[in-house]
Amino acid sequence: MSVNVAEVFGQDVFNEAVMKERLPEVTYKQMVKLMEEGGDVTLELADIVAKAMKEWAIEKGATHYTHIFQPYIVSIGAEKHDSFADIPKGGKIENSFSGKDLLMGEPDASSFPSGGLRATCAARGYTAWDVGSPAYVKDGILCIPTAFCAYTGESLDTKTPLLKACDAVSKAGVRFVKMFGNTEAKKVRAYVGPEQEYFIVNREKYLERPDLIYAGRTLFGAPAPKGQEMEDQYFGPLKTKIADFMADVDEQLWKLGITVKTQHNEVAPGQHEIAPIFAPADAALDSNFLVMDVLKSTATKHGLACLLHEKPFAGVNGSGKHNNWSLGTDNGVNLFKPGKEPNKNLQFLLVLACLMEAVKKHSLLLRAAASNTGNDHRLGANEAPPAIISIYMGDQLGEIVDAIVAGVPFDKLPCATVETLDLGVSTLPVLPKDPTDRNRTSPFAFTGNRFEFRMVASSVSIGDANTVMNSMMAESFNKACDALEGAEDFEKAVIDYIYKTMKENKDIVFNGNGYSDEWVEEAAKRGLPNVKSIVDAIPAYVEPSTIEMFEKLGVLSARELEARKEIKLEEYAGLINIEARTMIDMASKLYIPSVIAFVNSVASSMNTVKSAYAQADTSAQQTILVKASSLLADAQKALDELKNVTDAAETAKEYHDTVLPTMAALRAPIDELETIVDSEYWPVPTYGELMFEV
Ligand code: ADP
Ligand code: MG
Structure with a gap:
């Protein structure tokens, strides 16, 4: 085709x-x-x-x-x-x-x-x-x-607030660039390029897993012998079935006017990514919905199932939606573009100062807006971005920000030059080096002309995250304009403002390894929130600083925010309830009966062997019998307990504090049983079958 x-x-x-x-x-x-x-x-x-x-x-x-x-x-x-x-x-x-x-x-x-x-x-x-x-x-x-x-x-x-936030950042942005002499600009647009990650599994196997059907993720499953440790899947060649599926997806999306551009295998087995060319935020929101929709329906058509859940499989990477975001005027100026000499680019440095202020002030809200129930398995779980929000600036900008924070005078700021990369082979070209390396561990990373917010959950709308980002920038821009418009010595006032704001918000910048334990400690010292669960992040929706920002900009009212908080909490409780009930169902009707049948067969094998030859060594059967029976008893106990706590739980917090740990307690013995029970008896497709056999 x-x-x-x-x-x-x-x-x-x-x-x-x-x-x-x-x-x-x-x-x-x-x-x-x-x-x-x-x-x-x-x-x-x-x-x-x-x-x-x-x-x-x-x-x-x-x-x-x-x-x-x-x-x-x-x-x-x-x-x-x-x-x-x-x-x-x-x-x-x-x-x-x-x-x-x-x-x-x-x-x-x-x-x-x-x-x-x-x-x-x-x-x-x-x-x-x-x-x-x-x-x-x-x-x-x-x-x-x-x-x-x-x-x-x-x-x-999710769309109305985003449209309002885009208007707010446009108004504030026009005011902002006007201070720097750009009187032509009539609009500042927020541009977004969302990279969508997803998993593909075989449809027949999918239909044999109630957990995938009801919860969108596996609630049980022992690791396959091979995971992502060899890193051979990332950018690897596409299997024919996957390539055909992707070609179909592309064609449909192109017809729908969506510029899907990039597609490749992702880190985990069975995981892939698709990204369109960036577009204004509201159009990006609509097209991301269509991308998710077309991925799902096309997978079905090809005998596959597309999993958009943030963590379909334990033990390998989950999926996110890297939200590439920039602000640009309608007369062609990208506010996040540092230019050749960022150290002298006052407008850019002021934008950066405003961004640092905004991210620091609203970090918990950002974390909440990018999250859903499924994302709790990623954030803070030693993969993808950590739950702590910080900004990665890269070497070039990092050096300048450090110097400003240290009080180096403006005319002495380091001037990073664009370097080249000489591979030392005469037939290969000398490449201009990007001003920033990549830092995959940062939740909010500068990537040359845009920021990449990496926390967004793979299955949610990008609306909330971009509503927050645009609003917080509008707020910071307005604050800077209030302070600087009409200043007598504009240049001096801007420099002072940059120095003051960067110093006050320096703690939000972190250029190191976001996955390390040292960062967790360091972040705690800096007082940055490290909120592991969305249940604790959701109240950020009704923090006074949130309500004040959104009401002032006319994006969301206090009542709407209160409602959104309620909806998110209800959703959390509802989803965990479904997961728990699915586990109860699978354990009672699939796993426990299968294990009983298996244990029975081992016991009768022992009896048969012994009656044929009384001195026969049946210690292998006995070991398996003892182990399997004991795990079976553990599973039954945890199952009873899960039924009790699920019946009793009502609030999101109760689901988080009591139901989740009991779900883990039921999963553990069943996953271990999977490693010893004869595969003929195992009632559902394994991780290996799901991830490696489409
Ligand atoms: P990566 O190498 O980070 O995986 P991709 O090519 O997969 O990058 O995706 C990058 C995304 O960022 C694309 O959607 C791209 O169009 C988008 N993008 C590029 N420039 C900008 C910009 N100035 N503003 C917003 N998004 C941008
Ligand atoms: Mg990508």
Whole structure:
């Protein structure tokens, strides 16, 4: 199968080119303006656009339309399909889709979590057309990206706050660059490139594992003889099945106008990554939802299953979503680009100072916004980023920040030069060296022209993380502008501000190994929070500093934040409850009966051998019998205990403190049994089968 990306790209999207072709010129111009600048959409305009959209979609084979929205928490977008059918007139019907259908929808929202924002009896929720995000046709459905809110107007999705945060950072950013003489800039955009990690397993094997079906991760499983220790999987050649699957995913995403660019095998066996080219944050949010959706549906089509969970398998790396993020003006200035002489680049250094301040102040909120229940298995568990938030600057910037913190005068700051990398072979080119090396252990790393926030969970929306990042930058920019606008000696005032802010927030910078024990100690000395569980991080949503920031910027109200905290806690309790009940089910109905059958067969083998030859040595059978029986008893005890604690638990904290440890106590004997029980008796596919045999 070979596809020309230039030919298929965007063919299923109602994009600017389609609008230009199909809309009256005035309407097209109005739409372009709305997409660029926002503003009120009139019903009259919506009617004209809806008509063209309907005709275009029907030509593409659509029979239904849906407002696509992203309820808070639910990982993959929600949709409710309506067909184009109208009331029959004289036995005939027309395809109907009006401006009102395009503008607004009213799904019964009672089944979505609202954190108390809406009583179940008051179910009304509204979806509103997001003009900035183009409609598309997928699987015969015209999909219209929308924002989702309650009857009272409070947001119930991940997108609305992000749109507001993007506006806030744009306003603050324009104000900021204006101080440095950039009076042309009308907008500052947040750009995001999310790298999506995922696992692929064989579908038949997947369907034999209730834990994968219900919990998205394995709740039992002894390690396979081989894991990721040889590091031979990372960037390794793709298996044919995987290559075919990826080619299919690419084609579908290109048609949907998503610029997927990079794909490769990841560190763990069975793990892969896909990344699009970066885009404005709100578009990146929508396309990341589509990427997750297409990965899942395409896997099924290919006889595979895609696991987006953060930790599908114990003992090997889990998955995250590296969130590459930058801020750029509409006249082409990337605020995170250091330029040739960062030591003299006042605007850049002030941006960096603001970033240090923002990350330090809101580190716990960042940690909470990037996390979900599954991510607790990664953060702080000696893989991927640690749970402590710090910023990695790299050598070049690190040296400059160190000098500023040490009080080296501005004109004496070290000037790092761009080095070259000579490989010493005459046929190989001399390469310009990147100004930063990579530090894979840092949760918030500078990578040359952007920051990479590595904590984001693989299965969640990137909405929360980017809402927080953009808001915290808007807050810091505004603070700097308040202090510096109209300063008599602007340059001196800026330098003083940079020095003061960097000194105050120096503790957030760490350029060493984030996985080391020394860092944990050092971070504690610096007073940086090291919160291992999301349950302890969630309250950051309602910290006074959080509420003040979001309310001032008009991004989220105190009530909305309280609701989000509630939803997250409820989700945690709900998910652990499902995991515990799945374990109870699997242990009672699969593992324990299988082990009993196995123990029985060993016992009868002993009897048979002994009756055939009384002096026969049956010590091997006996050892196995003793060991297996004792582990079986441990498992039964832990199972009973798990039933008790699960029945008793209600709050997220109880689930964390009592249910989780009991789940581990049940898993341990069963995993050990897996290593001694005859594989004929083992009731589910093993780690080796899942990770190595697609
Ligand atoms: P890595 O080598 O870190 O795995 P990838 O190529 O997988 O890098 O992904 C890097 C991501 O960062 C891509 O989505 C890329 O488009 C994005 N990116 C590049 N430059 C910027 C930028 N200035 N702002 C935001 N994202 C960016
Ligand atoms: Mg990558």
